[in-house]
Amino acid sequence: MKKVYCIGELLIDFVAEKQGSDLSKANEFTKKAGGAPANVACAISKLGGNGVFIGCVGKDPFGKFLLETLKREGVDISLAQLSDTFTTLAFVSIAEDGERDFVFSRGADKELKYNPALRKNLSGNILHLGAATALLGGPLEKTYAKYLFDGLTKEMFICFDPNFRSDLWKDDEETFVKKCMPFVEKSHLCKFSLEEAQLLSGKEDLNEACDKLHKVGTKIIAVTLGKDGTLLSMNGTKKTIPSVPVSPIDTTGAGDAFIGCLLYQISDLGSFDPVLEDFELLEKMVAKANKAGAITTTNYGAIVALPTKEQLEK
Template identity: 70%
Template sequence: MKEVFCIGELLIDFVAEKQGCNLSLASEFTKKAGGAPANVACAIAKLGGKSSFIGCVGDDPFGTFLLKVLEDEDVDISLAQRSETFTTLAFVSIDEDGERDFVFSRGADKELKYSPAIKKKFNKNIVHFGAATALLGGSLEEAYGRFLFDAITQEAFISFDPNYRADLWKNKTDIFIKKSMPFIEKSTLCKFSLEEAKLISGKENILDACEFFHEAGSQIITITLGSEGTFVSSQGHSNTIPSIMVKPVDTTGAGDAFIGCLLKQISTLDNIESAKSNPDLLFKMIAQANKAGAITTMNYGAIKSLPTQIQLDD
């Protein structure tokens, strides 16, 4: 089994109680562990995979809490860093349909330093770039780019999820698109929401968007469509894989559960190239990943709601 290295933010989600339509109506919050790359690492570990988190949290009680959550989920935290900068916070409100309203208070996640000692650990393994904050500057962005180069030179399977957050990129979407492209060009697998696929490609049609991403260099394209499932395109084969029907209460972490489940399955393949060359196998893995995403929406809080393999099998 290959190890999956997840790089980026680990943060506190303060989730609003007595949900309203937006954060302006919220007055009470509950502390939850969050951050897309951390969620993916936990999703992989809860399904019996091998995952490692690379990111930075504050040397404060929140940072200690977050690392303990990952450790309790059997995620390797030996490569995580601590900083005197306060741990990053996100405030989240959820509407009646389970959709989220985000506001970030950025802190220690941007302080991640590049470590050349990690390079050899990537060799023939899987490296997932899925941080919402990684392209916003700070030493994290520099480290992100250097880790991408290391993953390429170590012949790693590279996965990229841009995790676009409108609150972080107000009036700067052109910069977001420009900074995302090198990762799309070098990634074996890219996971987009429909909004992200249209935004980055500049195409309204999903087939045109996939053609754009394939021409850029990405070999496997997945575009999550919420309750409608996932559109997947790879080496001339494409299909919409349906999801299972559930009543969502919180969509936080659904995309992370999806990509985590998919990467865990890929990590167990004897020949990792078959993820690209065997469309029937890929479609089957996407169907399983759709289940993981759907199950996650049935409870509040991303990490706590991530399914185990027994839940998926049932």
């Protein structure tokens, strides 16, 4: 089974549960481990795969808590880094339908430095670039670009999830789109939300959005549509793969569970060629990944809600 290197932020989610979607009215918060790339690494490891996390946390109690959480879930944290900068925090409120509102206090995640010694271990493995904070500047953004280059030169399977957060971009969406394009161009697989697909393509119609993003360069597009399933697009074929019905209480981490489950399945293939050529095979994988995402919405928090292999197969 191939390794999946997940690069980006690991942070604390302070979650205001059952207090509505307006953070200004929240009084009580629960500490949870979070961060999209870390969630994906955990999703892979909880299913029995080889999830590797590459990111930076602070030398503080929160950083210690986060690394211990990943280690407990079976994630390889040997490449994680520590910084004197305080660990990144996110404050999250959750409405009754499970939708969220975010406010970030950015810290140590931006300090991640490139590790050239890692190059020798990358060949033939999977690279997941799914950080919400990676394109905001600092050493992390430069590191991100260098690992993309490594992924290309080492013939890795490259996955990109832009994880757009409006709070982080503050009326600068044009810059976000511009910075995403090299990753859309070079990745084999891109996972988007409906909002992201429309934003990056400039198209309201989802079919037109996929066509435009394929022209940029990516071969496979998966657009997650919540309870409506996932639109899968590859080699001129498009199909919406239905999800499974659940009663969501927290959508945090659902997209990460989806892409983690999909990458776990890809990592178990002997070659990447089938997933790039066989739409029916990919369709089956997406259906299973939809199930992982749905299960995750039935509990609070991302990592604790990610399904195990046994839960997924029930």
